[in-house]
Amino acid sequence: MSLRRWLPCLDWGRSYNRASAAQDGLAALIVTLMLIPQSLAYAMLAGLPPVAGLYASILPLLAYALFGSSRTLAVGPVAVVSLMTAAALGPLFPAGSAEYVGAAMLLALLSGLLLAGMALLRLGFVANFLSHPVISGFISASGILIAVGQLKHILGISASGENLQQLLPALLHNLPAVHGPTLLIGACSLLFLWWVRGRLKPSLMRLGMGAGMAGNLAKAGPVLAIIVAILVVSLLQLEQAGVKVVGAVPQGLPGLSLPTLDYRLALQLLPAALLISLVGFVESVSVAQTLAAKRRQRIEPDNELLGLGGANLAAALSGGFPVTGGFARSVVNFDAGAQTPMAGVLTAGGIALSVLLLTPLLHNLPQAVLAATIMVAVLSLVDLKALGRTWRYSRQDGAAQAATLGGVLLLGVEAGILLGVGLSLLLFLWRTSRPHMAVVGQVPGSEHFRNIERFAVVESPSVLSLRVDESLYFPNARFLEERIGELIAARPLVRHLVLMCPGVNLIDASALESLEAIVERLQAAGVQLHLSEVKGPVMDQLRRSDFLEHFGGQVFVSQYQALRTLDPLSTRRALVRG
Amino acid sequence: MSLRRWLPCLDWGRSYNRASAAQDGLAALIVTLMLIPQSLAYAMLAGLPPVAGLYASILPLLAYALFGSSRTLAVGPVAVVSLMTAAALGPLFPAGSAEYVGAAMLLALLSGLLLAGMALLRLGFVANFLSHPVISGFISASGILIAVGQLKHILGISASGENLQQLLPALLHNLPAVHGPTLLIGACSLLFLWWVRGRLKPSLMRLGMGAGMAGNLAKAGPVLAIIVAILVVSLLQLEQAGVKVVGAVPQGLPGLSLPTLDYRLALQLLPAALLISLVGFVESVSVAQTLAAKRRQRIEPDNELLGLGGANLAAALSGGFPVTGGFARSVVNFDAGAQTPMAGVLTAGGIALSVLLLTPLLHNLPQAVLAATIMVAVLSLVDLKALGRTWRYSRQDGAAQAATLGGVLLLGVEAGILLGVGLSLLLFLWRTSRPHMAVVGQVPGSEHFRNIERFAVVESPSVLSLRVDESLYFPNARFLEERIGELIAARPLVRHLVLMCPGVNLIDASALESLEAIVERLQAAGVQLHLSEVKGPVMDQLRRSDFLEHFGGQVFVSQYQALRTLDPLSTRRALVRG
Structure with missing residues (x-):
């Protein structure tokens, strides 16, 4: 054989x-x-x-x-x-x-x-x-x-x-x-x-x-x-x-x-x-x-x-x-x-x-x-x-x-x-160093969430929803830290950040470290991190670290469920408005 | 300033x-x-x-x-x-x-x-x-x-x-x-x-x-x-x-x-x-x-x-x-x-x-x-x-x-x-060299398509549906060629291959070249390539080459639409069977 x-x-x-x-x-x-x-x-x-x-x-x-x-x-x-x-x-x-x-x-x-x-x-x-x-x-x-x-x-x-x-x-x-x-x-x-x-x-x-x-x-x-x-x-x-x-x-x-x-x-x-x-x-x-x-x-x-x-x-x-x-x-x-x-x-x-x-x-x-x-x-x-x-x-x-x-x-x-x-390695690293991310809001009258820059959507004042469209690994881990730092600094009212991960196929050790740094920094600023729509293999990998036990937030099956839990009033209102 | x-x-x-x-x-x-x-x-x-x-x-x-x-x-x-x-x-x-x-x-x-x-x-x-x-x-x-x-x-x-x-x-x-x-x-x-x-x-x-x-x-x-x-x-x-x-x-x-x-x-x-x-x-x-x-x-x-x-x-x-x-x-x-x-x-x-x-x-x-x-x-x-x-x-x-x-x-x-x-560069390249791909089939009674290895779905005998879950760039371009070569060699009845691209954020020049090689090889084998669910920015980039003009296939908005066009009978049957 x-x-x-x-x-x-x-x-x-x-x-x-x-x-x-x-x-x-x-x-x-x-x-x-x-x-x-x-x-x-x-x-x-x-x-x-x-x-x-x-x-x-x-x-x-x-x-x-x-x-x-x-x-x-x-x-x-x-x-x-x-x-x-x-x-x-x-x-x-x-x-x-x-x-x-x-x-x-x-x-x-x-x-x-x-x-x-x-x-x-x-x-x-x-x-x-x-x-x-x-x-x-x-x-x-x-x-x-x-x-x-x-x-x-x-x-x-x-x-x-x-x-x-x-x-x-x-x-x-x-x-x-x-x-x-x-x-x-x-x-x-x-x-x-x-x-x-x-x-x-x-x-x-x-x-x-x-x-x-x-x-x-x-x-x-x-x-x-x-x-x-x-x-x-x-x-x-x-x-x-x-x-x-x-x-x-x-x-x-x-x-x-x-x-x-x-x-x-x-x-x-x-x-x-x-x-x-x-x-x-x-x-x-x-x-x-x-x-x-x-x-x-x-x-x-x-x-x-x-x-x-x-x-x-x-x-x-x-x-x-x-x-x-x-x-x-x-x-x-x-x-x-x-x-x-x-x-x-x-x-x-x-x-x-x-x-x-x-x-x-x-x-x-x-x-x-x-x-x-x-x-x-x-x-x-x-x-x-x-x-x-x-x-x-x-x-x-x-x-x-x-x-x-x-x-x-x-x-x-x-x-x-x-x-x-x-x-080409340098350019590849440059290209992958800025993963596509979008702040998303609820499409009125639906349970869907879309990029706030492209659609007329409703954003919760206290919950920031950020969709990540790429795997998180060392070439882009630091960018995630920077971007979240920027977004939170610009939104003093935010108390929860939900990272929506439908496009994340991998979180490597560098990105895990960045997530831990993000959690710590957010907590110092009075904001709690949550995750939503995390793929099965990524959840399996996260379970091999103690991140899920001590990050203090929740992992939601869908972004809608996250919003309904964290800001029920505004979510209900957006659903009805449609 | x-x-x-x-x-x-x-x-x-x-x-x-x-x-x-x-x-x-x-x-x-x-x-x-x-x-x-x-x-x-x-x-x-x-x-x-x-x-x-x-x-x-x-x-x-x-x-x-x-x-x-x-x-x-x-x-x-x-x-x-x-x-x-x-x-x-x-x-x-x-x-x-x-x-x-x-x-x-x-x-x-x-x-x-x-x-x-x-x-x-x-x-x-x-x-x-x-x-x-x-x-x-x-x-x-x-x-x-x-x-x-x-x-x-x-x-x-x-x-x-x-x-x-x-x-x-x-x-x-x-x-x-x-x-x-x-x-x-x-x-x-x-x-x-x-x-x-x-x-x-x-x-x-x-x-x-x-x-x-x-x-x-x-x-x-x-x-x-x-x-x-x-x-x-x-x-x-x-x-x-x-x-x-x-x-x-x-x-x-x-x-x-x-x-x-x-x-x-x-x-x-x-x-x-x-x-x-x-x-x-x-x-x-x-x-x-x-x-x-x-x-x-x-x-x-x-x-x-x-x-x-x-x-x-x-x-x-x-x-x-x-x-x-x-x-x-x-x-x-x-x-x-x-x-x-x-x-x-x-x-x-x-x-x-x-x-x-x-x-x-x-x-x-x-x-x-x-x-x-x-x-x-x-x-x-x-x-x-x-x-x-x-x-x-x-x-x-x-x-x-x-x-x-x-x-x-x-x-x-x-x-x-x-x-x-x-x-770490070598390991990164290794890790990204095998993008996640899944052969998908129609979920009976729906217009959804899921991995045939995980779900009880209906596969068309003449149309192969392959979902690509990552961007296509030089570290994984050749793997795409290999994988498609394998799949087609194992399915003599297939006449159409639909590449479902909801997770593709980028197609670089290496991957474009691979797609062109794939089209040529598939045509020699009597198979036509099509695309579905291609994101806007990726379509914009593809339009900057002449790929879309001469690849001979169609770009479908959804996988369901692709199947309905290419194999209407089996698609209708699957829809009813649910």
Whole structure:
């Protein structure tokens, strides 16, 4: 039972059949064709040798197939996580060095342990710290940062930096050194890939091809670009002309090995690993949920955590780097008809075959083509209009999104995301620090009570009725004290205050302390506190303290009953007046 | 108008009269007698020369009287803030050195700027980060830490440390070097002050003295202890016998001077200054509110921020250190009949006179007596039973309180409070990450809808009614997606989902995004989303996005209306069945 809870593959594996296998096989073929250029490109983006990307697309896929709950999520290297990897490791080691490769594996190990730990301790809610505006601003800014960072490969110049403040001047400074043949290859690849992305499928369909087939062929566009580029470079001997190529890619499957277990380095990488885990998880779950819902399937966040944790641990043990579920490739997997995670297993097999057979052919692949692949992929992540939409919807959320976007662009990925999270927590606290409360009065001729500012209602001179519309907890506990202090100071005749609590779902220890302070202060001022319409669970919790015994007031079932008890005359009069 | 907003003294000053002056004068006299030993002692606790405590009790009181809104708050050095000052500066400079004194002034400057800045930018809500359990655990642990730290003065040995892990071994190690005469003076002072605190007032009353007079005399107990101790030390020449005394205290008022403006140091002290400001503000406001309520007066949090900010800036300019409103001394001020902040002005005058006239007499004051004063004062802050009460009331709040208490004792004040704040934020997020939701059904024979798990209600087979009882924002937005995904996956016949929103006060951008994802996923599964009972302000906000235009569903005024529209047959049947 518990085993099936943590191994969803026991469920789908049991009823696996030939029809599913055929569909999974086709999907795996298409995803493999898509994944080869992507994994090479994202390894380059992460500052790693291209083969690391292929390694990160074998075992991690098997691990996710074992533990993950999504039927169609396609795991592997993705753009944003690769950028975060580069941002974490870039300042520590020279890109591509053995230390860098080892640190990338360590980062995957930490990320895997964090994700698996969050799964087992049920800490998935921590991902909620990343509000949607923060994630949205982060993704858009990352897309821009990645695209600008890849320009150097297209231009054939060198430029590095963690943010636009460093990247742009470096690019401008080295612009005169632009390398003609590289730029030609890069520009052609960009144009071709752009055309493939938007136009190939309709063109093929106009030629009479079915929509499915045309779509699948279009996905293979980057592979075509790679083949053509390799041929051109080989035939024209462009490497000798200074076009940077991928170079020798080791042939054969990755050996299993532990990353360097350097505790000081691990401690240093921990914050980056946490951010990578959370961002990767949030993005991946959102894709998985969207796809699952289309077939009325379910995904379990805890299983997703474990699946992604397992994938990262597998990446750490096989020369990879942090991975997560990819958006575009999962959609392709789904559309191509993948039925179960077996599609992922078969994709892993496809990549393994490529590593065994194709790597010698990749030597002459120009880096400019990989850069073009990345740029076309990430620019679709950039959605600057979202900022305007969020801002119009809510100034606070817009501010958090703008801060994250600006922070990532100008300071870098980690500083930017921390800025956004900090600001959204602060704004959340501000927003929840003033719970909605209304002084209410009796609607004449009824037993109902409404806001005195909105309705023509009757207020008792000696009983103040205050309706609280939110839970009472530490962010707003002090405001309650202030507000009641104000109201009582302005109403010298009041002798009873009835707190009407139909909207209070929780009273935490801070709010309880505030209520006790309020009772004491009111009593000093000759006013007694009462409660009305308190929900069952809140009453249960209050009974666990001695508040109800010594606060001196009563708990009324309804506000009307409270008023009838505390000020019968005025209540009767209001009832009749209606 | 705006001037009066920020200078409450213009209000009370206008109607100031002779009667108030007499009452303020008496209160000032008593508070001065109480403040002299306290300010000397807390300066010693903060690691500063005793005279710094007196300096911190002159100008800061005037500044608070100008800007503060409480009529009776007594400002000056307090135990907890002095401990935090020592914890911030101890690791940087030798206690009592010129650099240390300068850094203490800088800390007061930063604290003053932060408080004043928070007042002007209306950022007082930031103090809400400090939940009651965190503050309570912090105060208790600080009390213990201070008391243990003062033991060395009572024993006449040396021992230092920021937490019990450092203090206890140091004390035990030096215990053999205990100094007999010092211990005798210390122990006698402790016993005497303990007796004064609890028994002197009743004894005096039994001798026929009025309660007020007896209480006031009892407050002067520490002054009596000081006088006797000075006499004993002087007559028996105990300084030569090795009893540590206060030594030469400079005579005369403090000169106005800026603290050393070292930007690197300022940056280093900023986090400590922020914590000192927030803790000082929270404690001070709570005292001020309690006292104000007794006379149905009001205090304005923004004015309190400015008042305390001004007090700290004044301390920074006159050789002092961080100050805030003190609990015991404010209560004494109030009980002695203080009517206006003029009592604070007169107290400042009293302390100024003492600095001018009495400082030569303080030379032979033994440090052990000051330590005894501190210990008796802080042990009343320790309330370990509160931990049990909080734990019984709520496990989460109890955990935050225990973490803060343990953190402060074992790690130190800053680490402890940060641990507590971090944990309470995490727990808050966890608690709010699962909003209360209930699948509801129609109560037979009525138009009401209730939780299907608690009531015998009728559920429509094709319409799922889900009531959301909390606001929807980023901590719980993803849970909504998960929950709806689950519910729909389990109900293949459902064609409409009505989200009943009577308890939703806010839908933030994250929740809006989740709703959009939900709509898309539901549509892919052949289900249409609708809303019902949406509050006015929430509708207004939704209209600022294009959600309502393209979500494809309807917004119903009531759940009954929704059901009658979407499943008329079953709704009619349920209505009749009652």
